[in-house]
Amino acid sequence: MTDTPVSKIDYTEKIPNNIDLATDRRLQRALESWQPDFLDWWRDLGPEVFGQDEVYLRTATAVGRDGWAHFDYVRMPEYRWGIFLAEPEPGRVISHGEHAGQPVWQQVPGEYRSDLRRLIVVQGDTEPASVEQQRHLGRTAPSLYDLRNLFQVNVEEGRHLWAMVYLLHGYFGRDGRAEADLLLQRNSGDLDSPRILGAFNERTPDWLAFFMFTYFTDRDGKFQLGTLKESAFDPLARTCTFMLREEAHHMFVGTTGVQRVLERTAALMVEHDTEDVYPHGGIPLDLIQRYLNFHFAVSMDLFGSELSTNAANYFSSGLKGRWNETRRADDHRLLDAVAARETVRDGRLAVDEVPALSALNLDLRNEYVADCARGVKRWNQALAAAGLPHRLTLPHDGFCRRVGGYSSAHITPAGQLVDAASWDRGQQHWLPTPEDRLRVAELMRPVYEPGRFAGWIAPPPTGINNQPVDFEYVRIT
Numbered sequence: 001m002t003d004t005p006v007s008k009i010d011y012t013e014k015i016p017n018n019i020d021l022a023t024d025r026r027l028q029r030a031l032e033s034w035q036p037d038f039l040d041w042w043r044d045l046g047p048e049v050f051g052q053d054e055v056y057l058r059t060a061t062a063v064g065r066d067g068w069a070h071f072d073y074v075r076m077p078e079y080r081w082g083i084f085l086a087e088p089e090p091g092r093v094i095s096h097g098e099h100a101g102q103p104v105w106q107q108v109p110g111e112y113r114s115d116l117r118r119l120i121v122v123q124g125d126t127e128p129a130s131v132e133q134q135r136h137l138g139r140t141a142p143s144l145y146d147l148r149n150l151f152q153v154n155v156e157e158g159r160h161l162w163a164m165v166y167l168l169h170g171y172f173g174r175d176g177r178a179e180a181d182l183l184l185q186r187n188s189g190d191l192d193s194p195r196i197l198g199a200f201n202e203r204t205p206d207w208l209a210f211f212m213f214t215y216f217t218d219r220d221g222k223f224q225l226g227t228l229k230e231s232a233f234d235p236l237a238r239t240c241t242f243m244l245r246e247e248a249h250h251m252f253v254g255t256t257g258v259q260r261v262l263e264r265t266a267a268l269m270v271e272h273d274t275e276d277v278y279p280h281g282g283i284p285l286d287l288i289q290r291y292l293n294f295h296f297a298v299s300m301d302l303f304g305s306e307l308s309t310n311a312a313n314y315f316s317s318g319l320k321g322r323w324n325e326t327r328r329a330d331d332h333r334l335l336d337a338v339a340a341r342e343t344v345r346d347g348r349l350a351v352d353e354v355p356a357l358s359a360l361n362l363d364l365r366n367e368y369v370a371d372c373a374r375g376v377k378r379w380n381q382a383l384a385a386a387g388l389p390h391r392l393t394l395p396h397d398g399f400c401r402r403v404g405g406y407s408s409a410h411i412t413p414a415g416q417l418v419d420a421a422s423w424d425r426g427q428q429h430w431l432p433t434p435e436d437r438l439r440v441a442e443l444m445r446p447v448y449e450p451g452r453f454a455g456w457i458a459p460p461p462t463g464i465n466n467q468p469v470d471f472e473y474v475r476i477t
């Protein structure tokens with residue numbers, strides 16, 4: 001394995017990279033033999049239909065902070081998926097855990113091999129899963145602008161898969177190669193061979209679900225990558241640092257997507273003086289809230305249990321840090337620290353004190369919830385700007401959970417513990433109903449004329465890469 005990366009990305013290679021792949025023949029051969037399987041998977045389970053169409057896409061050309069991307073028309077199967085790591089940080093030392101202060105590792109220590117592999121596999125599994133979940137959405141895009149954003153997200157999730165496969169092939173030998181093959185064999189929603197984490201087996205059937213997914217579920221990606229970026233295993237840290245740069249656009253798609261839906265809904269509510277905007281071609285606010293509740297809850301499950309010895313071990317051994325680890329003003333070891341955890345006790349919600357080291361999934365989840373709340377605040381400003389008193393809210397952390405301490409109880413969005421009968425009665429008000437799904441599906445008609453937008457969503461204020469909003473973002477042949 002070479003440890004001397006170059007910052008410029010070499011596009012003359014079969015697999016573009018900035019890791020000097022040509023000097024490591026074994027790794028190069030391994031990756032080149034995986035590449036056709038990836039392309040087969042992309043053809044079979046990647047975006048439907050659009051193989052010959054030209055899409056105005058961003059491709060990474062360097063890994064520095066500025067000017068790292070190039071925009072041009074690309075046929076998606078010809079997209080240059082590659083392996084890009086952020087620049088090495090000279091003298092970087094481990095930021096947390098029992099090895100804090102020691103130099104970071106360029107190779108995988110034997111004792112952490114299986115834990116590290118597990119983390120990389122779980123991360124890698126989510127990337128192709130999301131592409132599979134979004135496979136059909138191109139048929140019903142509300143505009144060429146949105147269609148292009150969907151494809152940008154898809155090709156970059158494909159690249160993030162490459163990022164994890166590079167680590168598996170480069171550092172985990174034969175079992176790493178076997179895991180890389182399995183990443184293409186498990187599929188979202190497959191009964192026999194599902195994706196590893198729950199949210200990645202849910203459907204993303206329509207564009208409202210897509211925007212909620214990119215807001216809530218991609219945001220789990222942002223926070224998990226933020227902890228892996230602190231890893232003592234430097235190749236993983238540098239890989240995740242660069243992935244986070246691409247991830248920012250995915251956050252943008254979710255935040256602005258929901259915002260534009262809301263703006264349109266608000267405009268229709270004001271224009272027709274009614275909450276029932278569906279007959280006027282809009283998505284009603286209460287339905288948007290139910291989608292929000294669902295996507296928030298399944299994304300909260302992605303953080304695992306509030307108390308987790310896995311999480312404690314990952315932290316102590318240096319494999320996974322905390323969000324903003326280096327900016328935290330504590331000892332970065334947490335041996336005596338405590339944290340507050342809400343739990344269900346004797347039929348009530350109660351807060352207790354737990355060892356901080358065991359509560360690291362909760363620590364990350366709390367950071368995530370605070371970040372989610374910022375978006376909701378922004379969306380509510382759109383409602384306020386339209387002169388409406390209505391507001392969206394994040395449900396309680398315990399709402400509709402299948403993982404962790406809340407999963408044994410029924411908790412309403414407002415945070416009330418209820419019995420099974422009340423839960424069953426309430427569900428139709430709190431979670432998308434079959435009728436909601438049908439109504440949204442009815443509105444999902446493709447609009448593929450430059451500058452035109454479906455009636456349920458407002459146009460964005462600006463285009464991509466300084467192009468006008470009515471730019472031909474996808475040339476459909």
Ligand code: BYC
Nearest residue numbers: 122123126130197198218221224301302304305308310311
């Ligand atoms: N569904 O000790 P616990 C992204 C399993 S998203 C099913 O509480 P731990 C992206 C768990 O694996 C970011 N199973 O969990 C977004 C464990 O199983 P084992 C993805 C679940 O280990 C959008 C057992 O339950 N990256 O990038 O502390 C588009 C006990 O659990 C679930 C990562 O997640 C679930 N929801 O924490 C594209 C980072 N939750 O080991 C991309 C890497 C838990 O006993 N992963 N389980 O068989 C991790 O750090 C941890 O594995 C987790 C779980 C945070 C996921």
